[in-house]
Amino acid sequence: MKDLKLIAQQMTSKGKGILAADESTPTCSKRFEALGIKSTESARNEYRSTLLLTEEIEHYISGVILFEETFYQSIKGTNNPIPKYLKQKNILTGIKVDKGAKILANHNSEKITEGLDNLRDRLKIYKSNGADFAKWRAVITIGQDMPSEACLHANAHALARYASLCQENGLVPIVEPEVLMDGNHSIETCFQTTEKALQAVFYELNLLNVDLEAIVLKPNMVLPGNLSNESIDNHQIAEMTFQVLKKNVPEKVPGIAFLSGGQNSDEAAERLNLLNKLYIDKPWNLTFSYGRALQQDALFCFSKGDILGVKTALISRAKMNCLASLGQIIN
DSSP, rough: OHHHHHHHHTTTOOEEEEEEEOOOOHHHHHHHTTTTOOOOOOHHHHHHHHHHTTTGGGEEEEEEEEEEHTTBBBBBTSOOOOHHHHHHTTOOEEEEOOOEEOTTSTTTTTTEEEEOEEEEHHHHHHHTTTEEEEEEEEEEOOOOTTHHHHHHHHHHHHHHHHHHHHHHOOOOOEEEEEEOOSSOHHHHHHHHHHHHHHHHHHHHHHTTTTTTGEEEOOOOOOOOOTOOOOOOOOHHHHHHHHHHHHHHHHHOEEEEOOOTTTOHHHHHHHHHHHHHHOOOSSSSSSEESSSSHHHHHHHHHHHHOOOHHHHHHHEEEEEHHHHHHHHHHOO
């Protein structure tokens, strides 16, 4: 387990974060088509290869989460498999292993993440092909009578089973219980729900003997619902986010890499910066594992055929978030 602890520390090391480039094909296609890009396997490969070919990316990015399609591809125009290329740049390779959130039977529109079937065998194959870590996302919806105890328990249990299988097979699990921003709920409701979700997750992780020193937690920040009329400043968001983590995340967890979860690129960086500026003495490193908040500008450039722009946009966002992970953005 010693190697896994070192990998978890490397994933969330000071001044670096994780690029989430693991959008499923339907999600990636939706984002492509919104900008007029035809979503083909070749186009997705070209876009992601362009991101990964960005010079000096390794100074700011510790690891990249890939979708299975990308994991088995080579860098566009070469015979260099993407995991091997990342290793050459001293970047860790991650793989999204869940099969997506589906409706939880008998529970309104709540979701349960599937993908435990054959997971042990799949992990062995990913490991042998160069993966260092994996990712599994659970989705928690806030709404009338939601989340239910059943939804919290089922998702926490699945996350823990996934995490224990990862560690058994030599991969660090990213544990991602995402309380969604969607809805008109208050920031206080988000705080309470995030607390319940974290408590359920760590209860199940302990139950299944998961080594907490060899995981990375990927939580949401505490935010009001995107349809609420609450106007909350970034200081309060940072304070409530830190409090929920301090109360519910064991100190032995090496690092916490936030998801951006619907925040725009600037908000995600500014709030991470404040967290690191306000709370210097904390048990775990606080960094980022952003998808859209790192890629939005880059994808727009790609839609215009501006390849240099893609790389410039990505490195600019990566640098900004690395400064944020050190609390060093000057407003």
